[in-house]
Amino acid sequence: MPADADVVRCASPWPGTAAQLMESLSSLGPGSWTIERICSANAVSIAPGDASQVLSGLAVAGVCARASDGGAWSTHLNAAEIGRLATLLRGAEQYRRLRLDAPSxxxxxxxxxxxxxxxxxxxxxxxxxxxxxxxxxxxxxxxxxxxxxxxxxxxxxxxxxxxxxxxxxxxxxxxxxxxxxxxxxxxxxxxxxxxxxxxxxxxxxxxxxxxxxxxxxxxxxxxxxxxxxxxxxxxxxxxxxxxxxxxxxxxxxxxxxxxxxxxxxxxxxxxxxxxxxxxxx
The missing domain is CATH 3.30.870.10 (Endonuclease Chain A)
Incomplete structure (x- = not known):
């Protein structure tokens, strides 16, 4: 089971995008999915190239894995755990925004x-x-x-x-x-x-x-x-x-x-x- 701190660290500096992709994987369910399918699920509007970069970071934390042919992504985590990690990443995105937008x-x-x-x-x-x-x-x-x-x-x-x-x-x-x-x-x-x-x-x-x-x-x-x-x-x-x-x-x-x-x-x-x-x- 990937550690929460590792997931947040590997999703940086795009935790909000990572949360969207996790929510897409959760809605798609078990299986292997192309990057285009993941990006189109849940009305997510993310460029495939950007999504691949973020998923590659999540793969380092053990959240997902890329197929040997490089054409699909899969995860061994259940939907509940993926949803929990998506919520965690949403919180990380909010914290990042607060720091960036902190008023002087x-x-x-x-x-x-x-x-x-x-x-x-x-x-x-x-x-x-x-x-x-x-x-x-x-x-x-x-x-x-x-x-x-x-x-x-x-x-x-x-x-x-x-x-x-x-x-x-x-x-x-x-x-x-x-x-x-x-x-x-x-x-x-x-x-x-x-x-x-x-x-x-x-x-x-x-x-x-x-x-x-x-x-x-x-x-x-x-x-x-x-x-x-x-x-x-x-x-x-x-x-x-x-x-x-x-x-x-x-x-x-x-x-x-x-x-x-x-x-x-x-x-x-x-x-x-x-x-x-x-x-x-």
Whole structure:
């Protein structure tokens, strides 16, 4: 009986494909089968050449054997054992994917206005005050990373914030959809329509207002947000404390995380929900 560890080792680096082939063998039952028949069983779509390579690895572990003429494969294991090994290999594939897709996380920080006692306590390096990625650099990284959509979701913005926002959106590719989600847009009516209206229209920046009124029976009549999020597609996201304000760009200490992978997908799901209920301006 092949050892589980040997089966996983010999199936590497394609445990998912190996699991599919094992499930095919289990469904076919006892006997010798051509590689084409194995690949077509169970609606498995694997190229015969790839399947032969994976089965050759499993043969080393004693799971299957190749006929002397090289045209067929067989196994001495019963269907239950083959099914168990297929489940084992599915687990190995999931573990491999988790490791490959493990999200990276980097702290983005805005240090307090200089001179700062905090910054004096933390050794820095060129371009990294206190040793951290500056929030402004994190936002620009998001802008340049966006391929289809860039979303900036901030509850508050001021004059300096609009300048900061301009730098972020202008760093993105011209073909990228650009969305700004604000809280209670009416308070920014003059800024959005007069002071920055021409630029917003020229950049084709869509404005959304996440400030939703509820009827009676709710403790707070308005549903809104306090989160600060910047999202590039569903691949990279910032979640933190920095508003698009002057204070968020060098006055007070701000901190947030830059995440990708599965964590960015979770942020994208949240933003998707917000965009579906936010008011289009």
């Amino acid at each position: 996380l980097e702290l983005a920080v805005t240090m307090p206005m200089t001179p700062s006692r905090l910054e004096q306590e933390l050794p820095g390096s060129p371009g990294r005050p206190g040793g951290y990625l500056p929030t402004t650099s994190a936002f620009l990284r998001l802008a340049t990373a966006a391929q289809s959509r860039l979303v900036v979701m901030m509850p508050f913005i001021d004059v300096r914030g609009f300048e900061w926002l301009r730098n972020v959106f202008e760093a993105a590719n011209a073909n990228v959809e650009k969305l700004l989600v604000l809280r209670d847009v009416d308070q920014y009516a003059v800024d959005l329509s007069v002071h920055h209206g021409e630029w917003l229209r020229g950049m084709r920046i869509g404005i959304r207002d996440y400030c939703v009124a509820h009827g009676r029976g709710r403790a707070l009549p308005l549903e809104t947000f306090h989160a600060k999020i910047v999202l590039a597609d569903d691949r990279l996201a910032y979640v933190g404390s920095a508003n698009v304000l002057g204070s968020g760009d060098g006055t007070s200490l701000e901190a947030g995380v830059l995440v990708d992978g599965q964590a960015a997908l979770q942020v994208a799901r949240l933003i998707g929900g917000v965009l579906r209920i936010a008011r289009v301006i």
